[in-house]
Amino acid sequence: MKKKVLALVMAAAMTISLAACGGNGGSADGGSTDSGSDTTASTDDGGSADSGDYDLRLLNGKPEINDQLEELAKLCEEETGLKVNIETIGGDTSAGDELKKMYQQDNMPDIFVIEANQADTWDGMLVDLAGEEWTDKTGFELVHDSMGTIGFPYTVEATALGYNADILEKAGVDPSTLTSPDAWKKACETIDSKKDELGLTAVFAYCAEPTNLGWSSGTHVFGQYLDAGLKADDTKYIDLLNDGGKIDEARMKKFAEFVGMMNQYSDKDHLLIDGTYDEQVAGFKEGKFAFITQGNWCVTSPDDVDFEVGFAPYAFEDGINTIIAGPPSYWVAYSDGNVDAAKQFFNWCAGDSAQDILVNKAGLVSPFDDCQYEATNPFYKSMNSYITAGNYSGWHTMLKKDGLQNETCQVFADYAKGSIKDADEFVSKISSVISAYYAK
């Protein structure tokens, strides 16, 4: 009898523990936004009490503007009554990975961030936003072949060769003349000869280190081959690339010669080959380099620099006078989510009070024509002059096959190191790497 009691007690203990486990598992999809975890939230539309009373959930991929987006959400509730919950993914987890998990958990946010080449993976799941009020005010929305207008641009970023205007002035170089390879060559020679008196380490703060900075050479610098000199909607070279990894050899060769010149006038002892992003940006901010191969994100506040900055084009062919400008990523609305609220939110975001926060507090550059705020970003003046003059090309580098930058960046690194000798070898190596990757 004693044994029986013991067995019963143990069986009961077991079932209770099982029930406890099951209970936790069960409530996970019943919604637990209040448990502190940002990634588990309710799927039912405000049915149960603990499911978090939000109309909209927005998945943000930029941790640096999380606080400002929270502020935006608060203002949105005051002005429109929409309760928005901001969920930020950042650091080493990319929003794309997190979204895959959320999708498997049936826990998708209503609005999330994607890069242009990720649209295909969400084919059929994103809302066509064509005809919304805000689409008339910008030319930067993301349009997909089968889904229509899907992406809301929340910022515009630009990349080209950022310059330090003070140094160029002292060296006697006018950045507006840098629109041909010859002009560049002359300018580099001039600056290089005055390196010591200007206190420069090298002319270019260019870093081709592939392990951590592969995105810079493989995506941004490579993007200049795809887009420099083209109109924003011209997709000639990206189409060629996405057609099985073909390249235009003549154009690539000129681009390679330009990169070769950058290698020649870079800090070959350190930064070029085994430097880091921090060293690159810090060196530029301290005035040790005349040019930097980054975009407007590398200097975000006027307090960072005590000199004027601007952009010069990668003029590897005569007459190239464009910088690359556009949204690096977009907000999209999930078709099974709260679509009406998402549309309302987008329209509100394009309006004056929201732009005030996004531009003045988050330091973003507005993609909307009627935005009255000037971005605080030191590069803004230069960017804006290119954009208003129509001298900007698209970010089509974001449309290349996912992961290609990890392959091409190695070619840039070898070229910088000297194990690729000249432009011809660069062209043959990069074309074999690209076609091999597209064949995978």
Place this chain on the structure above:
Amino acid sequence: MNTPSALKRVMSLVMLAAGLGLLIWALVMDFSGSKVSYRGLPLIIGVIAIIIGLYFFPTLKHHRTIINVLFLFPLLFAFAVTVIIPLVLGIRYSFTDWDGIRIRNEVGLDNYIRMFKDPAFIWSIALTFLFVVVNMIMVNLVAFLLALLCTSKIKGLGFFRAAYFLPNLIGGIVLGYIWQFTFSNVVTKIFNMKYSMIADTGTAFIAVIIVYIWQYAGYIMLIYITGLNTIPGDVLEASAIDGATPMQTLFEIKIPMIAPTITICTFLTLTSAFKQFDVNLALTNGKGSLDIFGNYLTNGTEMLALNIYNTAVINQNYALGQAKAVLFFIILACVSIIQVRLSNKKEVEL
């Protein structure tokens, strides 16, 4: 035990029926995509009812079996959820074009064929085997020497043991970044090199090996120390009286006596070197170029685990990555089995 009473019999059957009903109802709700928030409750109550029903099930013959299964159930359930189901699902995914979000087509063996046609992947396999062989020898050698040092009569033994073990407590990612800095800013200065070891494929591979040994030798050393300490003092004493030299003591007594420890250590280093990922990721991220198989490869230092990660997560090719992971599993399973078999034989001979 008494024959089960009529009451119990009825209760058991009612419980079973009710439990099954609740369970099916809950599952139907779940699979039909119902948004009812209380659908977890019938599931749990159903499961509990079935368990109670089974416990009181009117049988004498199978009562013991039922109880055994019931008590094993939590463990089996956890094992299935965390190991068996993911394994089966993973193998299934490798025959599809899963992109991490949904499956569009079944592609049969396509992923496996593509995988073996990819020279970069073949290189990763070759490199991993090379890494494993070099590391198994080097880590064990270094660890054993350190263990000998730490069992001798030098001063500050505690400090040395702790110091050698410490790198193991730092995570591989952190180690990778620390050493990346060291290689590009310190080692270049000391040896007057033009640029970091990591910039060239060959030296970058050596760098990964150095960091891995530095991290792992301390841990293996501890196991060797334990092994060396289990050698009975009288054996050593007897050999000393018989006039054995230190070398003879080492090779004729100490090493044979710790054969089981060597088995454990080779096994540990073997499997952990195969699964090397974090140092590889943080230190070189698999970068490095090489001309091989008539191709220009850009993944000179990318080992198998990192290759799988990059294929699936970075290049968004989940199904192909899954196929590679299946192969990885097969290789690891084979190597482990062979290794354990061989070592066991040797121990018996001893």
